[in-house]
Amino acid sequence: MIYHLLAATIAFFLDRLIGDPPHLPHPVRWIGSLIHFLEQRLNKGTAKRGKGVIMLFLVLFVTGTASFLLVFAFYRLHPAAGVAAEAMIIASTIACRSLKEAGLSVYQPLKSGDMTEARIKLSYIVGRDTERLDEGEITRGAIETIAENTSDGVTAPLFWALIGGAPGAMLYRAINTCDSMVGYQNERYKQFGWASARVDDLVNWLPARLTSLLMLCSFPESSYSKKCVWQIVSRDAKKHPSPNSGWCEAAVAGLLGIQLGGVNTYKGQVSHRAEMGEPFRQKTAEDIVLANRIMERSSFLFLLMMWIGGIGYEVARSWF
DSSP: OHHHHHHHHHHHHHHHHHOOOTTSOOHHHHHHHHHHHHHHHHSSSSOHHHHHHHHHHHHHHHHHHHHHHHHHHHHHHOHHHHHHHHHHHHHTTOOHHHHHHHHHHHHHHHHTTOHHHHHHHHHTTOSSOOTTOOHHHHHHHHHHHHHHHHIIIIIHHHHHHHHHHHHHHHHHHHHHHHHHHHOOSSTTTTTTTHHHHHHHHHHHHHHHHHHHHHHHHHOTTOSSOHHHHHHHHHHHGGGSSSTTHHHHHHHHHHHHTOOEEEEEEETTEEEEEEEESOOSSOOOTHHHHHHHHHHHHHHHHHHHHHHHHHHHHHHHHHHO
16 A cells, blocks of 8 residues: 555656646547447447446456556566556546646636636636636636546545555546546436446545545635535535535535536536535636635645555554
């Protein structure tokens, strides 16, 4: 476990340093290509739910086997080589820097008053229509993306890296990518993506709730007490369509004293998302910067919590 902790820590700071260079090959793109290949061939005819299970199994088998064999080979060379290989793989599953940059790409034109550019940048990171959004709604879209992906993109892969090293992080990312590509409640994917969506809910259940709690500790400059924020989280988290995403979104909304959720439009179709938080004040562009701060601090606290838990585990194992 100590090797996994070392690798996850190196990966965390490696991601903070260089992020995801666009010119380098990325394992998630390979996973996405495999999912697309299998979906095109299996998502047809009858028994789509069973075929979706087969697709998920094949993606996890290929991803897990490849990452395990690669890490195993490097550990056979030397433990330091194994830790380095794990760190590189785990770093590819983390998106802390990319998430921050995505938020800032919306914040910068919004702050300078370039609403057209802010809407365009937001459209790169959300699925909703952005052409007519005002400052508050643009801000809401960016904050919701940052809050939700603090768990999906940072703390959850770190959690599974602690449990299973680089193969654990890659298996998590494969599940998450399956859900992102086929886990929709529409006619094409409702049955085929059922397994991907359910397994994604399962592997995110604990990391999302731990991250939400750590968010409350990461922003002491909040104008609202932890008790007040926790009341908002416990009341509103379950309103989200996802059993996990609402925990982080509600925590950020409570800490900032704003309201998230509301009316979204997807290709002209209006959809209402339940509101989370209390509208103690209006949302402004600066809230994107504050959401990034919460994301970065809670991610670091999550890493610290992993070290405390990992060392405690090793000590307890030595005693027994």
